[in-house]
Amino acid sequence: MNAAAPVLAVPLLGLLAVLGLLIGSFLNVVVHRVPAGLSIVSPGSACPGCGDPIRAVDNVPVVSWLLLRGRCRSCAAPISVRYPLVELATAVLFVGTGWSFGLSTYTAGALVVVAGGLALVLIDLDHRRLPFSITAATGVGVVLTLGLDVALHGPDLLVPALASAVVWLAVYGGIWLVTSGRGMGLGDVALAPVLGLALGWLGWGPSLVGLGGGFVIGGVVGVALIVAGRVGRRARVAHGPFLLSGAAFGMFAGEPVWNGYLTLVGL
Template sequence: MPPGLVIALAGVLGLLVGSFLNVVVHRVPAGLSVVSPPSACPGCSHEVRHRDNVPVVSWLLLRGRCRDCSVRIPARYPLVEAGTGAAFAVTAWRFDDPVVLVAALVVVGAGIGLALIDLEHQRLPFAITRVATILVVLVVVAGAATGSAIDWTAVAVSVACWTGLYALLHYGSGGRAMGLGDVALAPVLGLVLGLVGWPAAVVGLFAGFVLGAVVLVPLRATGRIGRRAAVPHGPFMLAGAALGLFVGVPLSQAYLTTIGLS
């Protein structure tokens, strides 16, 4: 299949996944089913028509309002859809190995939903992490069964490092330094980054802490965030993993070249 077509199809898939993520972000934290009942307007409770459920396009045609009661539909919905579509397209552009591509798409989709939930509710639901982990494991197993080249050493070391560090931070601090949701998310991030290679895994692992420090230290120093205020680490963790996934290898190569080791 031509690369351009793969990228386009991935972008369309991302739009559809983004539409579903809007449901997930709203319902999962509330303990509601993501499949029933069908989506409805919060203002008039009228079920959303199929033609009004086309990602991005429907929101634009409706001018951001419900067809029945004209209540405003938050711009976050089309932004999540468009953002997920763009993220999927970039992922398809970056990776041509089928196993890495599919595994990365799973993590990218789940990661967007988890980041949004963590920012709003300060939690990473196990339900999403569990599904993402199962899907990635199935992708890797299927890839191995069909003869895909997988560096099992890199995968094992990456999973062990990601899981071990987050588990140590959680249990070593009695849960104060890191939440259990972060610990549950670490293995699947380590698995996918391990598929790309150990440089991606290392960059992704430490980039999350660096990004957190860059953002939070100035905010705490200026008093905009209290020193004891709880701040979700999930978005930084996921952003760091994304950096490792997409640019971890070239970043590590540039660093090694700079210090004369490559």
């Protein structure tokens, strides 16, 4: 990544917030339809209670939910608060991405990872699976933006990014093979090199912090759930949210954490 990437001005961050709200609205559709094998293009959104199509004026992210007080205009059926929360979360993550990486090709690639990752987290929590279609679309977006970066700034970051993807695939693929698929699913294995490519683009520090972070977060949450009696010791917990949370930590905080570690060990 170009370290001298210009910081995004406030108006551009505002545009990212609006884009995030719109993408978040689309992600709600993706999260609902992709696991069911439905088209994300047609038909248009409709109330699950009465089946009435949702009007354009009632489909404005966050605002429409507030104005309707969380209920369908036609039948007054409740509309889950998760819809506006996903839209707000996407907007916040988009702004945070723009603030962290500025006006750069990496920002475009990171936005793809953020959007795809958020959809995958929600689907994994709901259905215990990571659809390959979303992982593939995210991977294509990362490859295209990395290719654009190479075309603009040269191939210096290409080798570490590819090597990072190989390391992530080797770790997750190795765990899958050793545990015969009990430790995690093939969806995690397929997603790993995509995240490894995105974080390796930033450098080995963010990549390794993100890789280890997923296991640390998963371990801490798993122990907490066992202590709280929410799951048994042999219960399987969706690993995708931990994998993606670790990647997010590596993306946004990996560099200072890695530098702090190197300082601590005297390297």
